[in-house]
Amino acid sequence: MRDRLLTRHFLQRFLDHDLISPHADRHEVLAITCAMIVVSSLFLSFFLSLKYQFNVFLPPGLTSTLALDDRFFLASLAMIVMALVAVAEWDALVLDARDTAVLGPLPIDRWTIVRAKFVAVILLAAGFDAALALGPTVLRAWALPVKLPVTMIGALELTLAQAACSLASGAFGFVAVLAIRETIRALIGPAAFNRMSAALQAALGIILTTMLLLLPRSAGSVAATWLSHGRVPPAVVPPLWFVGLHETVVGGVVDGLPRSTPLPRYVAAERTATHLYQAVRPLFPRLAEISVIAMMLVFAAAIVASLWNNRRLPAETFRKAAFLSGMRRAVGRGAAATIVRHPAAQAGFSFTLQSLARSVPHRATMGVVVAVAVSLVVITSGAVDTSRVHGIAAAPLSALTLQTLILAVALTAFRHIVRVPAELRANWTFHLAWSGDERPFLAGVKRAALTVIVAPTLAILFLYGAFAFGPRFALGHLVAGVLLSWILIDLLFIGYRKLPFASSYIRSEDLKSVGPLYVLAALTGTVWFAEAERAAFGSVTSAVLFFGALVALGSAAHALDASRRRLRLPIDLDERPAGSTQPLELIR
Amino acid sequence: MLEADRLVKRFFGITAVDHVSFSVRAGEVVGYLGPNGSGKTTTAKMLTGLMETSSGTIRFQQRNIADDLIAFRRRLGYVPEEPHLYSFQSGREYLELVTRLRELPASVDRKTDALLALFGLSDAVNQPIAAYSKGMKQKILIIAALLHNPDLLIFDEPDSGLDVTTTLVLRHLVRALARQGKAILYSSHVLEIVEKLCDRVIVLHRGRVVADDSVASLRKLMTSASLEEVFAQLVMHDDPERTARDIAEVVVGHA
Numbered sequence: 001m002r003d004r005l006l007t008r009h010f011l012q013r014f015l016d017h018d019l020i021s022p023h024a025d026r027h028e029v030l031a032i033t034c035a036m037i038v039v040s041s042l043f044l045s046f047f048l049s050l051k052y053q054f055n056v057f058l059p060p061g062l063t064s065t066l067a068l069d070d071r072f073f074l075a076s077l078a079m080i081v082m083a084l085v086a087v088a089e090w091d092a093l094v095l096d097a098r099d100t101a102v103l104g105p106l107p108i109d110r111w112t113i114v115r116a117k118f119v120a121v122i123l124l125a126a127g128f129d130a131a132l133a134l135g136p137t138v139l140r141a142w143a144l145p146v147k148l149p150v151t152m153i154g155a156l157e158l159t160l161a162q163a164a165c166s167l168a169s170g171a172f173g174f175v176a177v178l179a180i181r182e183t184i185r186a187l188i189g190p191a192a193f194n195r196m197s198a199a200l201q202a203a204l205g206i207i208l209t210t211m212l213l214l215l216p217r218s219a220g221s222v223a224a225t226w227l228s229h230g231r232v233p234p235a236v237v238p239p240l241w242f243v244g245l246h247e248t249v250v251g252g253v254v255d256g257l258p259r260s261t262p263l264p265r266y267v268a269a270e271r272t273a274t275h276l277y278q279a280v281r282p283l284f285p286r287l288a289e290i291s292v293i294a295m296m297l298v299f300a301a302a303i304v305a306s307l308w309n310n311r312r313l314p315a316e317t318f319r320k321a322a323f324l325s326g327m328r329r330a331v332g333r334g335a336a337a338t339i340v341r342h343p344a345a346q347a348g349f350s351f352t353l354q355s356l357a358r359s360v361p362h363r364a365t366m367g368v369v370v371a372v373a374v375s376l377v378v379i380t381s382g383a384v385d386t387s388r389v390h391g392i393a394a395a396p397l398s399a400l401t402l403q404t405l406i407l408a409v410a411l412t413a414f415r416h417i418v419r420v421p422a423e424l425r426a427n428w429t430f431h432l433a434w435s436g437d438e439r440p441f442l443a444g445v446k447r448a449a450l451t452v453i454v455a456p457t458l459a460i461l462f463l464y465g466a467f468a469f470g471p472r473f474a475l476g477h478l479v480a481g482v483l484l485s486w487i488l489i490d491l492l493f494i495g496y497r498k499l500p501f502a503s504s505y506i507r508s509e510d511l512k513s514v515g516p517l518y519v520l521a522a523l524t525g526t527v528w529f530a531e532a533e534r535a536a537f538g539s540v541t542s543a544v545l546f547f548g549a550l551v552a553l554g555s556a557a558h559a560l561d562a563s564r565r566r567l568r569l570p571i572d573l574d575e576r577p578a579g580s581t582q583p584l585e586l587i588r
Numbered sequence: 589m590l591e592a593d594r595l596v597k598r599f600f601g602i603t604a605v606d607h608v609s610f611s612v613r614a615g616e617v618v619g620y621l622g623p624n625g626s627g628k629t630t631t632a633k634m635l636t637g638l639m640e641t642s643s644g645t646i647r648f649q650q651r652n653i654a655d656d657l658i659a660f661r662r663r664l665g666y667v668p669e670e671p672h673l674y675s676f677q678s679g680r681e682y683l684e685l686v687t688r689l690r691e692l693p694a695s696v697d698r699k700t701d702a703l704l705a706l707f708g709l710s711d712a713v714n715q716p717i718a719a720y721s722k723g724m725k726q727k728i729l730i731i732a733a734l735l736h737n738p739d740l741l742i743f744d745e746p747d748s749g750l751d752v753t754t755t756l757v758l759r760h761l762v763r764a765l766a767r768q769g770k771a772i773l774y775s776s777h778v779l780e781i782v783e784k785l786c787d788r789v790i791v792l793h794r795g796r797v798v799a800d801d802s803v804a805s806l807r808k809l810m811t812s813a814s815l816e817e818v819f820a821q822l823v824m825h826d827d828p829e830r831t832a833r834d835i836a837e838v839v840v841g842h843a
Contacts, residue, residue, distance in 0.1 A: 355676075
């Protein structure tokens with residue numbers, strides 16, 4: 001009874017999350033998250049099965065080879081999503097000082113608390129893992145060509161193997177993150193771990209999100225690339241371990257089917273596919289072995305490290321003010337004083353930097369932006385033949401759109417996160433100290449965005465451009481990027497009459513309708529801008545016209561924003577979301 | 589200087605503050621007393637403009653504060669009951685945010701350093717607020733309320749969490765600030781402090797003012813030896829000793 005109560009308490013703690021708004025109904029958020037996972041997995045599985053449904057006469061060799069791509073995609077997806085769940089719950093995965101404060105004084109055996117926490121973590125992982133595995137499992141038999149003579153038993157075997165591999169790969173992703181966290185904590189101690197915990201969490205979040213974004217691109221032709229001619233050996237690619245496990249157990253169900261003469265359009269492809277599958281098949285038992293060993297190792301590491309870390313209930317550890325923090329403070333104050341002069345602008349500048357670096361929802365959003373940027377760079381660098389580019393005029397559109405896309409994503413994300421309060425309960429400080437004029441504060445916020453988001457992005461892209469396409473390309477592109485950022489930041493904040501990071505967050509009701517339009521407009525605008533940029537560098541006159549037009553556009557956006565802000569309007573710091581019911585105001 | 593005129597606050601039909609009227613003059617320290625849930629913090633929030641009144645008016649120097657809330661807040665220092673601060677900031681960063689938002693000159697940084705040193709926070713000032721004790725957060729709030737040299741100060745249980753020394757310092761500080769002509773409303777549970785500190789005492793019970801006079805007059809009126817007895821007569825309808833005995837019996841009886 002007590003164990004169940006404790007487990008339920010710890011399960012509720014998973015919902016006590018910084019990424020969930022304090023105004024939100026946490027159970028509703030959980031229900032929506034689970035529904036999204038189930039629906040997404042069903043949709044993806046259905047989408048993957050379409051190629052078999054549209055090719056009902058697909059022969060066994062081709063089916064086996066194509067199915068490897070699906071297994072790789074689904075194993076990777078389960079692994080990455082479950083790892084992201086673990087990263088999102090990071091501190092809630094283990095007992096913390098608050099648990100000690102609440103449960104420590106009660107007459108409960110330490111191992112009872114630890115056991116309940118373990119059970120809660122297992123239930124969390126199992127719930128998400130099952131939701132993820134549902135779609136691929138339920139639709140496994142659907143992902144077979146109708147004319148393929150697979151027996152009912154065979155279909156059942158495939159379904160069970162799919163369920164087992166999806167669950168195993170998801171569990172591996174989740175437990176691997178837990179093992180990394182707990183092993184590092186055990187090795188360096190809780191105080192040192194607390195200092196690096198946020199950075200480690202952010203790094204894992206960025207890496208995993210990047211992998212998730214790159215997954216659709218990397219999950220094609222698995223047999224021909226990853227398993228045959230990959231740049232990395234298959235034994236070091238975790239999703240391949242589970243592909244190997246799946247194929248070892250049930251690969252013969254399809255590959256072992258009697259080969260009849262396929263339709264003429266499939267003959268050549270079937271021969272190649274059969275040879276390819278037969279060539280990679282010997283790898284599968286070895287990969288299956290690795291999957292089992294790897295699972296055992298990460299589970300053992302997670303359990304041993306967790307037990308070691310829980311040998312006593314955790315105590316509160318605080319960071320001492322160090323030399324680095326003093327230096328960082330001096331740099332921050334120096335930057336604020338030189339980049340912005342007005343006191344309220346300095347407040348906006350410093351508060352933006354502090355929120356971006358230290359507030360969990362803001363940091364998470366910027367982490368996703370970094371992941372998107374890295375993914376775009378990886379995709380673009382693979383698509384462009386750099387040896388043929390000797391200037392912007394000769395550059396392919398994909399090389400030119402990269403910078404614009406990244407800036408658009410980063411600044412749009414920034415525009416979104418300024419709407420999220422850094423700490424809602426503390427915004428009374430703004431109420432009392434507010435001068436009533438949002439312009440200097442907002443100017444500081446914009447300068448902070450240009451300093452910590454735009455400047456490093458452009459600097460990195462400049463280095464990438466100089467390395468890949470040469471310094472002339474990089475310099476011209478950099479100037480265009482600087483002007484574009486200046487225009488975008490003013491355009492994005494036109495009409496924004498709230499206080500960044502302080503006003504309460506009100507969800508845009510029209511996001512579903514406006515969002516796709518915005519994405520479409522951004523993509524179209526990016527291509528237009530890239531074409532204009534390429535055309536501009538054809539001659540000196542067109543370059544002057546191009547940059548002149550950008551300066552004029554930026555000045556116009558700035559003037560428009562300034563003119564709209566001339567009229568002083570009161571800023572509502574505590575706007576409440578519209579209730580789901582209509583208040584009748586009967587009682588006053 | 590500050591006048592509250594028939595203030596009313598209702599929450600979903602429940603009246604938390606019921607036609608409360610009082611004034612605080614320059615150089616005066618007014619104690620604001622009442623049991624838990626009597627409406628002290630609600631009044632303080634209405635006086636600072638953090639909460640709208642259901643009805644009634646608040647005037648500062650004969651002007652309705654709602655006419656220009658920002659101008660009023662420039663002259664107001666407020667120490668709230670709950671020390672909600674940005675936990676990811678350090679104490680210094682928080683104070684810098686407040687001074688910059690108030691558009692105070694850069695020279696105020698020296699004042700900040702001096703106050704931090706006087707409140708014994710110099711060593712902890714660069715640590716995250718999340719690591720602060722309640723008393724340390726309270727000190728940061730007191731410093732933030734004083735940095736702009738306000739004319740009106742509203743303290744809502746400022747002594748909560750403070751150590752003995754700082755409580756004594758705060759007591760003398762409030763008196764010193766009053767001597768400089770500042771109007772001070774001091775809400776507290778510590779009757780001894782209020783008795784020694786305040787020129788006048790307002791006692792609130794179930795949202796209504798049940799007494800508003802000097803401590804000496806109240807003692808005389810209620811023929812009591814101390815403010816504690818006056819308070820007990822005004823707001824305590826149960827005998828505390830008997831309640832304590834009953835609690836002890838319940839504790840033992842249900843063991």
